[in-house]
Amino acid sequence: MRSRAYPFYFAGGALALYLLFYVLPSVMGFYYAFTDWNSYSSEVNFIGLENFKLIFSAGAGQNYMHFVRNTVIFTVATILLKTAIALGLAVLLTNGIRHLAYFHRVVMYLPAVLPMLVVSLVFKSILNPATGLLNTFLRSVGLDFMAQRWLVDVNWALPSVIGVDTWRGIGYIMVILIAGLQAIPKDFYEAAAIDGASAFASFRRITLPLMMPVLTVTTVLNLLYGLKVFDIVFVLTNGGPGRATDTVYTAIFDEFSKGRYGVATTLSTLLFLIMIILGYFVIRLMHREAEE
Amino acid sequence: MKKVVYLFSLLVLSALLLAGCAVAQPAAPAADTGAPSAEGDVTLTYMASQGWIKDAELELAKKFEAETGIHIDYQIIPADQYFSVLKTKLNSGEATDIFGGQSGKTDLQVQYDVEKNAVDLSDEEWVARHDPLSLEMVSLNDKVYGAEIWDTIASNYFIVVYNKDIFVEQGLSVPTTYAEFKDVCLALKDAGISPLYEPISDGWHHVLWFPMVGPRFEELNPGLAEQLNKNEVKFADVPVMVEAMTQLKELYDLGCFGDNALSDAFSDANAKLASGEFAMAVTTLTAPISIETDYPDTPAQTFGFFPMPLADNMLAPAHPAGPSKFIYAGSPHIEEAKQYLAFLTAPENLQYLLDNTPDFAALNFSGLQAKWTPEQQEFLDAYPAKSIVYQDAVNYLNPQWMDIGKDMVAMFTGAMTPEDVLKSIDQRRADMAKTANDPAWAE
Numbered sequence: 001m002r003s004r005a006y007p008f009y010f011a012g013g014a015l016a017l018y019l020l021f022y023v024l025p026s027v028m029g030f031y032y033a034f035t036d037w038n039s040y041s042s043e044v045n046f047i048g049l050e051n052f053k054l055i056f057s058a059g060a061g062q063n064y065m066h067f068v069r070n071t072v073i074f075t076v077a078t079i080l081l082k083t084a085i086a087l088g089l090a091v092l093l094t095n096g097i098r099h100l101a102y103f104h105r106v107v108m109y110l111p112a113v114l115p116m117l118v119v120s121l122v123f124k125s126i127l128n129p130a131t132g133l134l135n136t137f138l139r140s141v142g143l144d145f146m147a148q149r150w151l152v153d154v155n156w157a158l159p160s161v162i163g164v165d166t167w168r169g170i171g172y173i174m175v176i177l178i179a180g181l182q183a184i185p186k187d188f189y190e191a192a193a194i195d196g197a198s199a200f201a202s203f204r205r206i207t208l209p210l211m212m213p214v215l216t217v218t219t220v221l222n223l224l225y226g227l228k229v230f231d232i233v234f235v236l237t238n239g240g241p242g243r244a245t246d247t248v249y250t251a252i253f254d255e256f257s258k259g260r261y262g263v264a265t266t267l268s269t270l271l272f273l274i275m276i277i278l279g280y281f282v283i284r285l286m287h288r289e290a291e292e
Numbered sequence: 293m294k295k296v297v298y299l300f301s302l303l304v305l306s307a308l309l310l311a312g313c314a315v316a317q318p319a320a321p322a323a324d325t326g327a328p329s330a331e332g333d334v335t336l337t338y339m340a341s342q343g344w345i346k347d348a349e350l351e352l353a354k355k356f357e358a359e360t361g362i363h364i365d366y367q368i369i370p371a372d373q374y375f376s377v378l379k380t381k382l383n384s385g386e387a388t389d390i391f392g393g394q395s396g397k398t399d400l401q402v403q404y405d406v407e408k409n410a411v412d413l414s415d416e417e418w419v420a421r422h423d424p425l426s427l428e429m430v431s432l433n434d435k436v437y438g439a440e441i442w443d444t445i446a447s448n449y450f451i452v453v454y455n456k457d458i459f460v461e462q463g464l465s466v467p468t469t470y471a472e473f474k475d476v477c478l479a480l481k482d483a484g485i486s487p488l489y490e491p492i493s494d495g496w497h498h499v500l501w502f503p504m505v506g507p508r509f510e511e512l513n514p515g516l517a518e519q520l521n522k523n524e525v526k527f528a529d530v531p532v533m534v535e536a537m538t539q540l541k542e543l544y545d546l547g548c549f550g551d552n553a554l555s556d557a558f559s560d561a562n563a564k565l566a567s568g569e570f571a572m573a574v575t576t577l578t579a580p581i582s583i584e585t586d587y588p589d590t591p592a593q594t595f596g597f598f599p600m601p602l603a604d605n606m607l608a609p610a611h612p613a614g615p616s617k618f619i620y621a622g623s624p625h626i627e628e629a630k631q632y633l634a635f636l637t638a639p640e641n642l643q644y645l646l647d648n649t650p651d652f653a654a655l656n657f658s659g660l661q662a663k664w665t666p667e668q669q670e671f672l673d674a675y676p677a678k679s680i681v682y683q684d685a686v687n688y689l690n691p692q693w694m695d696i697g698k699d700m701v702a703m704f705t706g707a708m709t710p711e712d713v714l715k716s717i718d719q720r721r722a723d724m725a726k727t728a729n730d731p732a733w734a735e
Contacts, residue, residue, distance in 0.1 A: 038729045039379060040402055130552040152493075152554035154705045168721025238495065241554055257376065258695075260723075 026272075033266040041258030051266035054096070054098035062090065063243075064251065071247040071271075074162055074233075075226030081166040082173050082222055083215065089170065089175035091207070107181050109171035117169070123164045127236075151237050157245045165232050169225075173218050180214030181207070216286040220279055227275050303722035334628050339367040339381070340392035341374035344615040348648035349636070356635050362628050375403065382409050382620075389623040390632070395429035395440050396613040398687045402728050404618065406437040411619040411626055413437060423656035425612035429684060439633050441645070442614035446577040446653035446668065449609050450500045451597045453579050458485060458571045459596075466598050470539055473601040477548035480571050489570040490549035491556040492704070495697045500574055501540050501600055502533075502696070503689060506682030508605035509533060517685035523725070523732040528714040536602040537703070537710035544704045554701070566590040574600060577668050578651050585650070597671040612656070613684045642661035687730075688721040695720060 033051060037044045055064040090107060093101050111119060126133045127150035136145040150160040184207065192202040230249035233239060239246035239254070246254075248271050255264035304507035320469070345366060353364040367388060369377050374392075381387040382404060393404050400406045414436040415418065419427065422436075423444070430438035442448070459476075462483055467473035477487040492498045510516055512532050521527045527533055543549065548554065550570065564578060565569045566587035573579075580592035599605050617636075619629040635641060639659050646655045646663070654662035664672070685688040699716050702708040710718070 036727070038727050040724075043381075128552075128555050130555065130712070149554070154707060157683070240495075240698065240701055241705045242707050243698055244702070244705070244707065258691075259379075260727075 007171060029265055029272075030269055032262060033269040037262040037265070039261065040191065044262070047262075049122065051263050052270075054263060055266060062067055066243065067246045067248050067251045069243060070158060071227060071229065071249075073158065073248060074165075074229055075223060077159075077162045078165055078169065078226050079219060079222045081162070082169045083218060084097055084175055085166065086170045086173035086218070087211075087215075090174050090181055091203070093174070094178055094181045105175070110175055111168045111170075111171040112175075114168070116231045117235055119164065119168050120232050124151065124236055127164075152241050156243045157237050157241060161236050161245055164236060165229070168232075173222065176221075177211070177214060180194050180211050184210045204271055212286060216283060220282055221279060223282060224275060227271060227278070333361050333363060334624055334625050335363045335365050336390060336632060337365045337367060337388035337628055338390040338392075338617075339369065339378065339388040340397070341615070342368055342371045346645065346649045346652075347643045352641055352644065355640045356632060359635075360628075360631065362632065364632065367583075370699040379403065384430050384683060385622055387620040387622065389563055389620055389625050389629050391618050391620055392615055393438070393618055394613060394690075395426070395438060395616040396684050396690055397429075397432065398690060399613075400430070400432045400437060402688075402724065403691065406432055406618065407435075409618075409621050410437040411621055411623075411630075413439065413619070413630070413633070416630065416634065416646075418634060418657070420640075421637070421658045423612070423658070425610065425680065426614070426656040428611045430616050436619045438616035439637060440612075440614050440616035440656060441636060441642070442611045442616070442656060443649075443652040443654055443673070444614050444656045447651050448614055449610065450487070450504055450574055450579055450611075451577065451599050451671070452572050452601075453565065453575050453595050453597055454572045455504065455565065455568060455594055456596050458568065462622060466596065467601055469604045470601050474543070474546070474548075477543065479548065481547060483630045485568075486550040486564075486570045486573060488543075488550070489556065489561055489564045489573040490544075490553045491558040492549070492553045492701060493555050494558045495694050497558050497574070498700055499538075499693055499697045501602060502536060502700075503682035503686075504600055504611070505536055505602045505605045505610040506608040506685060507609060507677070507679045508603050508683065509536075510685070511607065512603070517679075517682065520686045521732070523730075526714075526718045527721075528711055528718055530714075532603050533714055534710055537713055539602050540700070541703055542711055554704070562586060563654075565595070577671065578653065581650065581665070592665060593667060596667055599675050606675060607679075608672070608675040608677040609678065609681045611681045611684060613690075627660060688724040688728075689717070691724065692717065692720045 032044070033046060034046055035044045036047045036050070093105050093108070097104060125131075127135075129135055129147070129149040129152060132150070134150070138144065138147040140290045148156045150156050188206045188210075189202055192206060196204065228249055229247055232254065233245055233247050233250050234253070237245045239250045252267045252271075255261075255267065261278055326537060345368060350366070353366075357363050368422075378387070378391060378393065381391075387409065391404075393399060404410065412435050414434075416436075418439065419436050422439070426440045426442075426444055427436060430436060432438050454466070458480070462485070464476050464479060465475050480487040490498055506517070509530065509532055513530065516525070516530065520527070544553070556564075558575075560572045561575055562583045563586075565573050565575075565579070566583050566589075577597060580595040583590055583595070584592040599607060599609065617633060619626055619633070623629060636645075636656065638658070642655055642657050643660055646652050646660060653664055653668060654660070679685070683693070696713070696717060699708055699713045703710060703713050722733055
């Protein structure tokens, strides 16, 4: 402690602002989760665990657990797809393709630069079952049976949203992974090649273990993003058809716009807890794997 | 060389940054236009949702300013954000002198809390000339709180608009029951014509099918709306409601709404009717006039009208609720705002508004000259308006419109049954009534 150049209270100003604008609102959020705060009445009453009971009961009203399920499916699917495809592309664009590698990287990264709203609106048009580019293309090459009612079919809506999000997200993950790949010394691969290791073996024995810290970062990023997903679902399907693609955040938005602030706060509190717990375990798990 | 390129890029970027700042600057003072001018003249601020203020009203506001020196500053908010902005302003005590709002008892009480936020206008001269049904929509506990200057018939009646030429070609007649309507749909489908354009993707349009048939529910169960408001009966317990919802599902399943209903948008409805691709659509009595304006090859006379025939409904959907003007109780210019409403509701100014607004055919004040087309008049003569639609008559229904829409889509796609949709409506009504401390829902 004595070795520090400045005393603790020098950070006081920043700390006070941090407490006021970050910690205090979060704690207040926790409190409101236990109240009936709504837009129709100026009174806020403490109602205990009522909101939590509402969320965990599958009553005649909203089936909140269905939204949690959708969110989890979305998160797991996008983590797996984005990581697998982005890793493949990263390896390809680092070691495989020699010509115009930078150009290809830029092209792959481009979707991440576009605003989510633009991406969603473009895909809404592409995926229109009657006039969309995708179905028109499929029909023109005789693949009519593959033309689906992408965003408006109960069975296809969530996979379509996952597909669009993966398309948009892989570039970003790929760039992080390329940085990780470039940090692996070439000597390891040379040594492995001399020992007669196949490409797959050196990928499994050298690339993967050394990439673990980077993969941990991308997984945590994808996890937090996936659990908080809102904009892409909101624009592409608005939770539809019916409520087939509603996620926790679209449900929170829905509750807020209905003026049920208490329920909305409860949902976000719950999601916050889930994120902390899952984030912690993912980091622990992946660190352990990396150490092994 | 590289250094030069870097320096040049830096220069260009800085220039762009500065240019950006320069554009942003003059925008700032523009936000203050609502303040009174230097001469001490009064400026009334007036907030409304997009589409509520017609061009003719803006002209009238100029005339009002010329006569009285009172300037009206309109603040138009996009429709999908309007109610959140309005509620935030009302809750924080910063509402404009005049604010627009959809009329109806639930909205007045629950959404705007007019007893606290709006000025009592019961003693104004124009109240006596206001249509009684509209007056009821802007009143709460026998006090009038707003002026609803709106065409509550031509713009408010959502009915089936059908292409008369197609009906003649196919030898079809206007249906008078649900069964006949279903046959018409199937016959059209067999002839390769998409029967009815139902844009479900907007989320609100397909909901019209249910509450707009309210007069029929009331005809079969007199006093039903009142019972629903007293919480003596629930939606799911009313057989005719289950029947109507089941019929709607049947129409969807039979493909009456075309192949692409879930992706269709209401903004294309006029185009689809004009092209003859679809034979019918649920829209307003003024739609044919807009179609003729946009597609001169399709005259307005091509189209006729009949009510949405679920549960054999043959009644006009009287829908007196509409955008209304309220004076904010906290306004420093209440008298001037009253003066403005008195000006707008003067008979000659109402007639000017009516004559110069293409979407209006009549206004809800007595002593005005309406401008019905023969087809519109024919509809009004053939289908009586016996009682009002359920989004106006039944409390806690209108505010959950979009939720009902989602449930209905779930019903179309098989995730919910018609009964589930009605139960869900009951559940949300109970939730709203509870938060509004409605004694009828007290446990």
